[in-house]
Amino acid sequence: MEDKSTLLDLDPxxxxxxxxxxxxxxxxxxxxxxxxxxxxxxxxxxxxxxxVRTAAGWTARPGRQTRVDAAGRWIVRDGLGLVCLCLxxxxxxYAELITLCVILAPAPSATFRLLGGICFHILMGLALTxxxxxxxxxxxxxxxxxxxxxxxxxxGPLPDGRDRVxxxxxxxxxxxxxxxxxxxxxxxCIRRMDHHCPWxxxxxxxxxxxxxxxxxxYISLVSWFTVYLCLHYFAICLRSEWDACSxxxxxxxxxxxxxxxxxxxxxxxxxxxxxxxxxxxxILTNTTGIERIKGEQRTAQGxxxxxxxxxxxxxxxxxxxxxxxxxxxxRAEDDELVGHLVA
Numbered sequence: 001m002e003d004k005s006t007l008l009d010l011d012p013x014x015x016x017x018x019x020x021x022x023x024x025x026x027x028x029x030x031x032x033x034x035x036x037x038x039x040x041x042x043x044x045x046x047x048x049x050x051x052v053r054t055a056a057g058w059t060a061r062p063g064r065q066t067r068v069d070a071a072g073r074w075i076v077r078d079g080l081g082l083v084c085l086c087l088x089x090x091x092x093x094y095a096e097l098i099t100l101c102v103i104l105a106p107a108p109s110a111t112f113r114l115l116g117g118i119c120f121h122i123l124m125g126l127a128l129t130x131x132x133x134x135x136x137x138x139x140x141x142x143x144x145x146x147x148x149x150x151x152x153x154x155x156g157p158l159p160d161g162r163d164r165v166x167x168x169x170x171x172x173x174x175x176x177x178x179x180x181x182x183x184x185x186x187x188x189c190i191r192r193m194d195h196h197c198p199w200x201x202x203x204x205x206x207x208x209x210x211x212x213x214x215x216x217x218y219i220s221l222v223s224w225f226t227v228y229l230c231l232h233y234f235a236i237c238l239r240s241e242w243d244a245c246s247x248x249x250x251x252x253x254x255x256x257x258x259x260x261x262x263x264x265x266x267x268x269x270x271x272x273x274x275x276x277x278x279x280x281x282x283i284l285t286n287t288t289g290i291e292r293i294k295g296e297q298r299t300a301q302g303x304x305x306x307x308x309x310x311x312x313x314x315x316x317x318x319x320x321x322x323x324x325x326x327x328x329x330x331r332a333e334d335d336e337l338v339g340h341l342v343a
Contacts, residue, residue: 081201106248127218130324140206223269
């Protein structure tokens, strides 16, 4: 799904870009076709260059399955992803109905109904909100067509005067920053792409990884809490020979519905717990899923665990890390390149 091209070695000089300072004889060299242009129409001596290399990969129509609606929501039109989305929402709806109608409503204890209902719906609400934010958030796509003459010249040479090497995606016609990969499902280049997840019908990348981690964590918590509610309800019913649970469905029907819910909760609870744990591990080791598969090593020397988490959940550290309603405030350098390309 992702191409295996070499990524961009890019560290733009922000002050030079903002002030529009460029060398009068910066050369723009396209190595794929050996064409050369300069930032001046006059003959100039050979100076620093911006070397553009086209990343290996087949050419395709960019963004063919992705669009952004009028409200700014990111939408991926992929059949498998849409099926997985519907399946996830159906499972959450089933858990909601069975918990309300079979477990909480017939329960003899008012305290159990109140506390169980509050805890369940808080966790379910957080999980659903995080899921929707992960689905409809731009994961960090590089603007299409950003590898044009004007943008490339704005990057300028490296601060020490050496040539700057820029990699261009042939599929998106965009500049590829470091740790950017092209997703064949979304049809876009995604910054710090971890993987494409069909359960959110979206990539997990720079801008929505927080929401994906919260989604998997809250789904795991609500799944295990649902297992507890089911077992607790079974214990109450069996001790009273089902007399205390007579307000609900028949014993045979209740048992069947609860067993299905327990199996689903265990499956999703284990799966999402593993996913959340792997995501946290990747964040703490400063790696992505693609980099792990490729065996690429990243260093995060000098960064504490809190600093590494802040690169995904936002700065500074606060209770907002746990809230799917708050978009993370990322480091300036994480959004620096994309900001200049669309400025």
